[in-house]
Amino acid sequence: MGAVTDHGATQGTVRQGSDGRHEVDVTDLVVHLADINVRRGTNLLLKSVDWSVELDERWVILGPNGAGKTTLLQIAGAELHPTSGTVHLLGDRLGRVDVFELRPRIGLCSAALANRVPSQEKVSDVVVSAGYAVLGRWRENYDQLDTGRAADLLKSMGVGHLADRMFGTLSEGERKRVLIARALMTDPEMLLLDEPAAGLDLGGREDLVARLSELALDPDAPTTILVTHHVEEIPPGFTHALLLRDGGVVAQGLLDDVLTAENLSATFGQDLELQRAGDRFFARRRT
Numbered sequence: 001m002g003a004v005t006d007h008g009a010t011q012g013t014v015r016q017g018s019d020g021r022h023e024v025d026v027t028d029l030v031v032h033l034a035d036i037n038v039r040r041g042t043n044l045l046l047k048s049v050d051w052s053v054e055l056d057e058r059w060v061i062l063g064p065n066g067a068g069k070t071t072l073l074q075i076a077g078a079e080l081h082p083t084s085g086t087v088h089l090l091g092d093r094l095g096r097v098d099v100f101e102l103r104p105r106i107g108l109c110s111a112a113l114a115n116r117v118p119s120q121e122k123v124s125d126v127v128v129s130a131g132y133a134v135l136g137r138w139r140e141n142y143d144q145l146d147t148g149r150a151a152d153l154l155k156s157m158g159v160g161h162l163a164d165r166m167f168g169t170l171s172e173g174e175r176k177r178v179l180i181a182r183a184l185m186t187d188p189e190m191l192l193l194d195e196p197a198a199g200l201d202l203g204g205r206e207d208l209v210a211r212l213s214e215l216a217l218d219p220d221a222p223t224t225i226l227v228t229h230h231v232e233e234i235p236p237g238f239t240h241a242l243l244l245r246d247g248g249v250v251a252q253g254l255l256d257d258v259l260t261a262e263n264l265s266a267t268f269g270q271d272l273e274l275q276r277a278g279d280r281f282f283a284r285r286r287t
């Protein structure tokens with residue numbers, strides 16, 4: 001296998017430092033990780049990760065089971081502090097900002113969140129309660145503006161007709177769409193999606209990929225970071241990729257540069273062939 005490149009991610013405002021060198025203003029970036037490590041016991045879940053995400057970028061984080069994708073997303077969501085290294089999210093340094101003020105600015109959709117939704121919760125409440133940072137608690141004073149916004153978001157995700165159903169009665173695909181609507185409810189500056197297509201059938205996956213593509217192509221949509229195991233799930237409109245293996249970055253940068261058979265093979269530890277059909281990707285093992 002040949003050399004794998006670690007393309008530098010794009011940078012924020014570049015200034016001339018007092019010593020004449022160029023300095024990046026990390027507060028202009030949506031995410032900036034500098035040499036972060038996450039250790040649990042003797043395990044290094046993330047190793048020396050540097051990563052910068054700019055405002056109009058849509059990133060896919062790709063890697064095999066156990067690579068550290070969810071751990072990385074938890075850091076981007078201000079849910080986890082690294083063992084070492086510095087993290088800036090939406091201009092604030094993690095550790096020096098109240099995470100309870102930061103988190104409403106970040107929309108998160110994950111299986112862990114799905115598991116916390118009470119099955120009796122009404123779908124419209126699952127969405128509207130995001131604005132109040134609660135789950136499973138009905139408040140009678142939800143604003144009409146909020147309930148209207150929740151209804152619009154459910155419609156935009158193709159599940160408007162399910163607003164009065166109980167969350168527990170929905171199919172896997174319907175739940176995923178409701179949770180994406182919830183993640184968008186607070187009009188977040190950053191949207192984090194952890195394996196949104198997991199557990200969906202082919203039609204459900206294709207429908208979700210199309211909706212996420214619409215979102216990715218909308219210039220008013222938040223900066224989006226999507227975690228997946230499958231190149232087939234990368235929605236058209238995504239601009240950048242970060243490939244992760246054993247907690248380390250294999251490659252990162254513009255999607256077209258990073259998503260190669262060589263990098264994918266290094267990431268998944270198999271000799272893989274990568275095909276591109278239009279704006280979609282397909283991978284399989286070389287025979």
Ligand SMILES: Nc1ncnc2c1ncn2[C@@H]1O[C@H](COP(=O)(O)OP(=O)(O)OP(=O)(O)O)[C@@H](O)[C@H]1O
Nearest residue numbers: 040041043045063064065066067068069070071072
């Ligand atoms: N608290 C912990 N203590 C020890 N190891 C942990 C802990 N939490 C996670 N890990 C390990 O860290 C590694 C990375 O986990 P993570 O969930 O980030 O991977 P992932 O890429 O999201 O995996 P998957 O694709 O299977 O969801 C895994 O090997 C996991 O077993």
